[in-house]
Amino acid sequence: MLWLKLRREIIRSPWQFTAAVLIMVLGIVMFSASYMSYLNLNESYQYSYEVLHFADYWISLPGLFPRDAVTDALEAEGVERGEARLVLSLPAEVMSSTRPKAYLLGVDLSVIEEYLPRREEGPVRREPKRLELRILSVPDWGRPEVNDLLVVRGEYASSPDEIMLEYRVADYHELEVGDEVTLFAPDGRERAFKIAAVVRSPEFIWVARSRQDIFPSPDTFGVAFVPESGLAEFLFAGGEMPVNELVFTVSDPAAGEAVLDALPKGATLTERAHQVSHEVLQLDLDGYRQLAIFFPALFLGVGAMVLYVLQARTVHAQRWVIGTMRAMGYSRGAIMVHYLAYALLAGLLGSAIGAITGLLVSRWITELYVAIIGIPLVRTVPQYGVLAAAMAFGLITGALGGIIPARAAASLLPAEAMRESPAAAGKRPWLERVFPPLARLRALAKVGYRDLFRNPRRSLYSVLGVAVATSLILVSSVLLDSVDWAMRHQFEDIERYDVMASFYPGAPPEVLDELADEEGVRAVQGVVEVPVELHFAEEVYTTALRGLEPGEHLYDLRPAGIDDADLEATAGSSGLRGIVLAASLGQRFGVSQGDIVEVESLLDHSVRRFEVLGFAEVPLGALVFGERDAVARSFDLPELYTTVFLTVDGDRERLIKDLESRPGVVSVLDQANLRDTVRQLLRMAYAFIGVMLLLGGLLALAVVFTTTMVSILERERELATMRILGTPSRAVAWMVSLQGLVLGAVGLFLGAVLGQVLASVALGMWGSDLFDFQVVTYPRTYVVTGLGMLGILLLSGMPALRRLAGLNLAEVAKRRED
């Protein structure tokens, strides 16, 4: 009997039930899809690390050492596997494909290739291309004990003239097994190596050039592995290859320090948590997990609210029925179960649909993510736990939403239930006591706003629902705006050059003059960069000291808050007087203006102490800055420029080729091209905001629909009376719409604030020396979000208004009450 009643109720207002289930489905899909893919990704990282023996510790030695002099340290107790190796960067040349590349900021875009300009078909044209390769030595026999490689194509290198390329650089230049890579020694000798294999490495799941450059383009930077004997022949005249890095796994974390203690002074230890690739991925994954919990929680909270609103209304409307059922002998329990069943059923249905959809979506997300990031080995985990949790969350949400109304129903006494309605008592809202002029409004307006206070809990839910939906839309827009702003700030305001050429050991001033005279070159700026270690109280940070000439602005610190006078002020009578730090470094190491920082040059390990004079707000690249000549003088450098920036108004490609053919050029970066691609990618990213808009929109739609519908149902008699008394139906519709809009506006405002807060929390969580983004919201984001939500509010009010227009006045007016 009761089940029949339940079924009738669902069938009679299917939209309400659908709205409640829909919110549930959205929440559960979000939760299960993102949490499942989080688990899959985490599992895949762990699995890759495990199979490839990803190191626990890296020790960088203060220079080159004979292998035998350092490997003893690896005998320390607690060390499981160890490897001593040589790591260095060398200029290289490859025959690169000339087709446009789908690659940006460390992300392989070929997965979303459809959205990019089409690649030309036909045979690959090739041109020589200079780039920097990070070369790591691998044992001649057998695989590395630590940080093993996964061979994607080809065979593991077995002879001294073979090289293995990390897959990103290989794919980018379309290099295949059997192609050649030419390496250049510091003394200018060159040697061609044959590509034996294309590989993936657990150390370079995320390819970073350094902590300051986590988005190197494979155009100019790549990773490669060469057998020891090859490096020995090429660089050390066939003698034994020295080493400069130890990597090892441990069974006891204390072993890290123990190994370090056994090594020459000056060696620095990096634990896994601070390994760049791992850290970037971890930040990303952590952020992802937070979102995987946070947004679904919001959705389910709103779902519970909507169910509560619906059920509270039903119980109130059915007081007579409840009283009658109790009088007929139904137990309190039976009534409780009956009224809880609707909410539980919505929860169960929502979570079942949601969990299954989530499972499918999670597979897709995992695939996409794995393809974009390039995780070496993928292992998915069974998702019973998440499925169970999803079902549980659905039921809990249903129970939370249904329990209060169900208990209220069960505790109604039969006699009481059938008495006149005690609720809906009008009273003067506090707002009117605080703000008396409200009492002088026209009567219809008064009805309108007093109703908002008559059922404050429902008004609150409308507000919260809109707020959550708004913040959902806004938080993703604000994140994107902030990234957009940071990227533009970085690539357009600060890095204003079109081409960057790196020289080793450096370019003399004549070369700069020559370059300035070249056709198509508009401006040239030379800077000196010294690789340095900053020593703080506890920690050591490796970065570079960049010497800039005041008045030259191809790399422009002025938008970052450092003007020419600030830069000039770093120069003293005999070299640097002080330095400017990237703001993120100041934050990370708790340094403020006026503090003294110890700076060690990695060229000759000499140590200087400088005062911190200011901070530069640079989103990417946590560098240290000073006046150019002062930097050179402080570190006794010859008059050479390590990096040259150029702006070009002629044929850029020709100029780049020309630069690459010059002696001493390590790599040439086409910054203008990068800038275009960044712009393009950001435009595309905004398209994905549409997804969030859709989700937020659906949520808002469901919430506003239910609350306006319920509030109209509850006031049908009152609204019909107004119509009978002669209030034009348009006026009533206006009043009802305005009520919705006022609540919506409050929700919109709260949501805007909430969205900002969430975005800054999210960015703060990410904020590090790797990326330093500020929260930025473009005005257009507010406008678009506001208008979008307004549209949704109006749309979701429509069914209610239609119901209002179709009110049967004669019928409603004779009802005893609603």
Place this chain on the structure above:
Amino acid sequence: MSAVVRMVGMSKTYRMGEVEVKALKPMDLELGEGEVTVVVGPSGSGKTTLLNLIGGLDRPTEGTITVAGVEINRLDNGGLTAYRREKVGFIFQFFNLIPSLTALENVEFVAGLVKEPLDPRQVLEAVGLGDRADHFPAELSGGEQQRVAIARALVKDPLLLLADEPTGALDVDTGVRVLALLREAAQRGKSVVIVTHNSAVAKMGDRIIRLRDGEVISDERIESPVDPLEIRW
């Protein structure tokens, strides 16, 4: 006596799928100025239907109904709304006050809708509720609420006052005071129609129309109606 409302061949049939309910069979009726007409009849005889047609809440299936020279069955929805607003005062069995407005505000609400309303406070005083003006409906007794409803109907100085079971939810003492207010309104020239199945109430009418199965079975004029305050049931 001039006819304020003239119904000619007016009938109402409700159609629910296959089934037709003849709520009112074709009838001719006229209502005069300053007259209290009481409509009685058993449940389902069509009393409320008749009242709704006169009040412009519904349209007749056939025939015409003319109020003050306007054939209201030809009006569109907007026209009917205006008609209800300008010409008709409704009084319901369950009062139907707007809960979020005070007694005075409920009256003012209606006053704000018409061109030349009476003074809301005076009307409220006239029904004996001057001192309860600032109370919300939930704070008033049933009789007081019904008197507010009458004030609300009177304030726009309508041509017609239509009351469907106005005493249905009230005890005798409160009920007769409400009826007395309706009688007073008629004395000031309003056409008052009271629907009831309480035959005691019928005694106050200038005219008693009896309905059965949608037909007028008698239409009786009363020479000396009973003073409402003397009615008992």
